[in-house]
Amino acid sequence: MIERPVTASSETIARPQRLADLATPCLLLDRAKLERNLEIMAGAVGRHGVALRPHMKTAKSAAVARLATAGQAGGITVSTLAEAEYFASEGFRDILYAVGIVPAKLDRAAAFRRTGVVLTVVTDDPDTAAAISAHARATGASHRVLVEVDCGEHRGGVAAGSDALIAVGRALGPLCAGVMTHAGHSYACRSIAEVEEVAEAERRAAVTAAERLRGEGLATPIISVGSTPTALHARGLAGVTETRPGVYMFQDLFQVQIGSGAPEAMAVTVLASVIHRRPAENRVVIDAGGMALSKDRSTASAPRDYGFGLVLDAQGRQSFGDAIVERANQEHGVVTAPTPLPFDRLNVGTLVRVAPNHVCMTAAAYDRYYVVDGGNAVIDVWHRVNGW
Amino acid sequence: MIERPVTASSETIARPQRLADLATPCLLLDRAKLERNLEIMAGAVGRHGVALRPHMKTAKSAAVARLATAGQAGGITVSTLAEAEYFASEGFRDILYAVGIVPAKLDRAAAFRRTGVVLTVVTDDPDTAAAISAHARATGASHRVLVEVDCGEHRGGVAAGSDALIAVGRALGPLCAGVMTHAGHSYACRSIAEVEEVAEAERRAAVTAAERLRGEGLATPIISVGSTPTALHARGLAGVTETRPGVYMFQDLFQVQIGSGAPEAMAVTVLASVIHRRPAENRVVIDAGGMALSKDRSTASAPRDYGFGLVLDAQGRQSFGDAIVERANQEHGVVTAPTPLPFDRLNVGTLVRVAPNHVCMTAAAYDRYYVVDGGNAVIDVWHRVNGW
Numbered sequence: 012m013i014e015r016p017v018t019a020s021s022e023t024i025a026r027p028q029r030l031a032d033l034a035t036p037c038l039l040l041d042r043a044k045l046e047r048n049l050e051i052m053a054g055a056v057g058r059h060g061v062a063l064r065p066h067m068k069t070a071k072s073a074a075v076a077r078l079a080t081a082g083q084a085g086g087i088t089v090s091t092l093a094e095a096e097y098f099a100s101e102g103f104r105d106i107l108y109a110v111g112i113v114p115a116k117l118d119r120a121a122a123f124r125r126t127g128v129v130l131t132v133v134t135d136d137p138d139t140a141a142a143i144s145a146h147a148r149a150t151g152a153s154h155r156v157l158v159e160v161d162c163g164e165h166r167g168g169v170a171a172g173s174d175a176l177i178a179v180g181r182a183l184g185p186l187c188a189g190v191m192t193h194a195g196h197s198y199a200c201r202s203i204a205e206v207e208e209v210a211e212a213e214r215r216a217a218v219t220a221a222e223r224l225r226g227e228g229l230a231t232p233i234i235s236v237g238s239t240p241t242a243l244h245a246r247g248l249a250g251v252t253e254t255r256p257g258v259y260m261f262q263d264l265f266q267v268q269i270g271s272g273a274p275e276a277m278a279v280t281v282l283a284s285v286i287h288r289r290p291a292e293n294r295v296v297i298d299a300g301g302m303a304l305s306k307d308r309s310t311a312s313a314p315r316d317y318g319f320g321l322v323l324d325a326q327g328r329q330s331f332g333d334a335i336v337e338r339a340n341q342e343h344g345v346v347t348a349p350t351p352l353p354f355d356r357l358n359v360g361t362l363v364r365v366a367p368n369h370v371c372m373t374a375a376a377y378d379r380y381y382v383v384d385g386g387n388a389v390i391d392v393w394h395r396v397n398g399w
Numbered sequence: 400m401i402e403r404p405v406t407a408s409s410e411t412i413a414r415p416q417r418l419a420d421l422a423t424p425c426l427l428l429d430r431a432k433l434e435r436n437l438e439i440m441a442g443a444v445g446r447h448g449v450a451l452r453p454h455m456k457t458a459k460s461a462a463v464a465r466l467a468t469a470g471q472a473g474g475i476t477v478s479t480l481a482e483a484e485y486f487a488s489e490g491f492r493d494i495l496y497a498v499g500i501v502p503a504k505l506d507r508a509a510a511f512r513r514t515g516v517v518l519t520v521v522t523d524d525p526d527t528a529a530a531i532s533a534h535a536r537a538t539g540a541s542h543r544v545l546v547e548v549d550c551g552e553h554r555g556g557v558a559a560g561s562d563a564l565i566a567v568g569r570a571l572g573p574l575c576a577g578v579m580t581h582a583g584h585s586y587a588c589r590s591i592a593e594v595e596e597v598a599e600a601e602r603r604a605a606v607t608a609a610e611r612l613r614g615e616g617l618a619t620p621i622i623s624v625g626s627t628p629t630a631l632h633a634r635g636l637a638g639v640t641e642t643r644p645g646v647y648m649f650q651d652l653f654q655v656q657i658g659s660g661a662p663e664a665m666a667v668t669v670l671a672s673v674i675h676r677r678p679a680e681n682r683v684v685i686d687a688g689g690m691a692l693s694k695d696r697s698t699a700s701a702p703r704d705y706g707f708g709l710v711l712d713a714q715g716r717q718s719f720g721d722a723i724v725e726r727a728n729q730e731h732g733v734v735t736a737p738t739p740l741p742f743d744r745l746n747v748g749t750l751v752r753v754a755p756n757h758v759c760m761t762a763a764a765y766d767r768y769y770v771v772d773g774g775n776a777v778i779d780v781w782h783r784v785n786g787w
Contacts, residue, residue: 034480034504034787068729090730092422110686110730111674113748116422135675136747166731167675167684195728286499287523287555296555298498302763303787306694340583341456341759342478342498343554359524360501371729375690376763378786398766399422399691 026381026392030325030362033381033389035284036303038373039364040075040380041327042390044278045260049079051272052242052259059248064088064107064235066257069371072380073101074393079260088255092119097396099128107131107235109191109255111159111167114142121152131233133191135159135169140182147186156183157233158224160192162216163209168192171220180224189233189252190220197240201314203270210241218250239271263370264321268313279374280327280364281320282381283344290354295346297322299365301339305372320365320373322346324356326386327364331357336365414769414780418713418750421769421777423672424691426761427752428463428768429715430778432666433648437467439660440630440647447636452476452495452623454645457759460768461489462781467648476643480507485784487516495519495623497579497643499547499555502530509540519621521579523547523557528570535574544571545621546612548580550604551597556580559608568612577621578608581643585628589702591658598629606638627659651758652709656701667762668715668752669708670769671732678742682735685710687753689727693760708753708761710734712744714774715752719745724753 027033056063065079068090076087076098086105089095095106104127112120112132123130134140134156147154158179161168169175180187194213200206213236221231236248237255248254261279262272283299301319310317319336323329334348344365346352357363367373374380375397382391415421444451453467456478464475464486474493477483483494492515500508500520511518522528522544535542546567549556557563568575582601588594601624609619624636625643636642649667650660671687689707698705707724711717722736732753734740745751755761763785770779 031503034507035501036787111684111747113423113672113674113686115419115672115748119422134747139747142748165677165680166726166728166733284501284503286501289553292553296499298501301695301760306696306757306760307689308694308696338554340554345554359499359522359527360503360530369694372689372694376786398764399424 027389029389030282030383030387033282035282035362036299037282038377038380039280039282040382040393041278041385042382043385044276045075046078048260048262048272048276048278052256053082055243056254059245061248061251062086062253064253064255065260066090066109066237066255067094067098069257069374070260071374071395071397072393073098075260076103086253088257091399092116093399094396095123095130099123099126105129107255109133109193111135112139112143114139114146117143117146117152117154120154121146121150124153129155131155131157131188133157133159135167135175135179137175137178137182140179144182144184144186154186155188156186157189157191157235158183158187158220160190160216160220162192162194162213164193164195166195171216171223176220176223177227180227180229184229187224187229187231189231189235190217190224191233191235192217194236194238194241197238198269200240200269203244206240206244206270207246210245213241214245214248214251221250239266240269243271258371261370264317264366264368265309265313268310268315277366279370280323280366281373282325283363283365285357285359285361285363288354288357288359293347293352295352295357297336297344297346297363298342299336300341300343302341302376304336304339304344304365304367305369305376306339307369307372309369317368319344320367323364323366325362325364415777417777418670418771418775421670423670423750424687425670426765426768427668427670427771428781429666429773430770431773432664433463434466436648436650436660436664436666440644441470443631444642447633449636449639450474450641452641452643453648454478454497454625454643455482455486457645457762458648459762459783459785460781461486463648464491474641476645479787480504481787482784483511483518487511487514493517495579495643497521497581499523500527500531502527502534505531505534505540505542508542509534509538512541517543519543519545519576521545521547523555523567525563525566525570528567532570532572532574542574543576544574545577545579545623546571546575546608548578548604548608550580550582550601552581552583554583559604559611564608564611565615568615568617572617575612575617575619577619577623578605578612579621579623580605582624582626582629585626586657588628588657591632594628594632594658595634598633601629602633602636602639609638627654628657631659646759649758652705652754652756653697653701656698656703665754667758668711668754669761670713671751671753673745673747673749673751676742676745676747681740682733683740683745685724685732685734685751686730687724688729688731690729690764692724692727692732692753692755693757693764694727695757695760698756705756707732708755711752711754713750713752
């Protein structure tokens with residue numbers, strides 16, 4: 012058993028008062044934008060009458076999770092057991108660990124139940140399903156398992172119409188609690204109409220799989236779907252019981268381009284300092300490079316390629332034209348723009364913000380959010396959990 | 400002032416005994432390979448009679464730094480003030496912070512001197528140089544500064560022959576301690592002959608700049624160069640006083656392809672578990688995705704593209720043919736190969752290792768190394784410092 016990497020159980024730590032007090036690079040979270048994003052998703056999901064089980068893989072923060080589950084059933088989704096342990100320690104009692112379980116992690120999964128936390132795990136593998144059943148018999152652990160279904164992403168999951176689905180369900184027997192699927196391929200859509208189609212395929216795969224398992228006499232109370240694009244744009248979710256979007260909370264340059272939110276919805280940015288000026292080349296260098304921004308290049312496949320991020324001023328306004336981080340070395344981000352940069356406002360030490368391509372990857376470099384109000388005030392500090 | 404993100408000051412923590420005890424994904428460090436890499440670099444640098452000031456931006460570990468400085472002058476290089484604070488707390492007394500300083504970080508930099516640590520900082524900006532001098536006068540801080548010189552990388556630094564060089568030097572006055580340059584563009588070389596040329600340009604730029612500053616009556620005791628390729632392959636380092644390679648300690652798929660080391664020199668891998676099997680598509684999915692491997696795609700520009708990493712067996716042998724991580728989602732790595740994968744040896748739960756494209760980026764996701772001996776034994780656990 013590995014100790015979990017987050018150290019403080021409290022949400023708040025001694026906090027700076029203003030942006031200028033912060034050591035760069037660091038992560039900023041605009042609370043008003045976060046709250047607006049949460050409202051939009053709650054409305055989108057609410058109209059279908061299904062539960063919103065927010066995926067905390069993006070935010071990895073108990074403070075954010077409390078806001079995201081306010082007015083909801085209270086369940087959350089996580090992507091690592093370290094997240095599950097952190098959120099359990101923060102009082103969350105209904106946690107879906109949505110990455111395929113391996114037998115070596117069953118002892119750690121079983122430990123949750125002893126503290127009153129319902130941890131649900133997933134598998135698509137008959138041998139693993141049998142190992143989970145054997146573990147439950149041998150240890151008395153009351154595992155609760157969803158069968159992972161492939162709705163077109165072709166990553167994990169068995170096909171809804173496959174023999175393997177039934178084999179997994181039978182191997183789980185009474186431990187089977189339903190099905191889950193993830194339309195990750197919705198990220199490849201470039202129109203709302205395409206997302207609607209993927210959302211319907213996701214719904215249909217989950218419902219079909221659940222019906223087949225019910226036909227085998229297996230209980231399937233949970234029919235779980237979800238990605239940010241499909242949760243926002245599904246025309247209907249008949250038969251589904253819950254959805255699991257995550258990145259909607261923060262949005263990013265990629266999500267904005269596939270129609271998941273407006274540019275002004277982007278709630279998380281990296282605060283950085285100018286460390287070099289190169290007027291002759293129309294460049295500045297900032298202290299946010301690959302470590303601070305991640306090497307994610309997802310916008311390379313989007314209509315607009317933002318390099319390693321869009322460069323904004325310290326208040327988050329796009330006042331440097333279309334300046335982007337064109338190159339990212341470990342601790343250096345080379346910024347350029349198609350039009351002349353305003354070097355009179357870009358001195359060594361000038362604070363800027365960078366809107367990330369893919370906020371899940373960018374946020375992973377940080378252990379905390381500095382929560383901001385849209386101006387220069389830092390209104391709170393919220394922890395994140397990283398690692399496994 | 401931000402507390403530093405590493406929590407334990409001791410190097411060792413309760414340690415598992417075998418690979419099978421580890422929760423995946425996690426980071427493995429082969430001690431024998433590390434030691435061999437350190438020997439090779441010590442030999443390469445030693446023949447020039449210059450000091451080796453290892454760059455700890457890759458390893459970020461006091462245990463590794465102690466091995467890398469054994470038999471050397473003892474100075475190290477760092478890429479963040481968090482690293483500087485960590486290594487100072489671990490007893491290192493001569494630290495070069497090799498990323499351009501901003502005025503807001505001067506108080507934090509000055510704090511080192513009060514604990515007996517010599518922290519050297521760098522700038523290429525006349526206004527910042529003046530701010531450093533003003534800070535020293537106002538606070539009594541005894542800053543020690545190198546002028547950053549551009550030897551062709553075109554990231555930071557003033558040209559060796561420029562007026563700006565002299566302006567920065569004059570603004571520093573007695574705080575000027577020499578020059579530093581970094582031939583990061585050596586990573587674009589694809590032959591040893593090209594690296595030799597870049598190394599000579601790096602040397603010449605540093606020595607030229609130092610001579611010009613000396614001509615102004617400025618002291619320049621330090622003439623600092625270095626990257627792993629140029630430190631290994633420089634034909635001569637006449638006039639240089641120290642070199643600062645870093646990634647040589649671990650090596651990676653990219654460095655191997657540009658001639659910095661042999662494939663068997665790669666000392667760091669990610670241990671992962673198979674979580675899905677898809678024999679019909681000749682794929683497995685492992686629990687090391689973009690978070691565990693980073694999204695670095697540096698091998699895309701190398702002779703051979705390894706996707707997000709080369710997949711090895713649990714002992715680090717290439718026994719799955721040319722299997723690579725083709726796709727990396729947050730916690731999922733999709734593995735495929737040009738030849739059939741041995742599915743009889745790839746079950747859910749099977750341990751594999753992934754050799755990374757760019758080990759500096761990959762290691763950043765982890766707070767520790769599990770030190771291994773080449774077999775199944777975990778012989779130690781070493782901390783890393785991350786963040787800023």
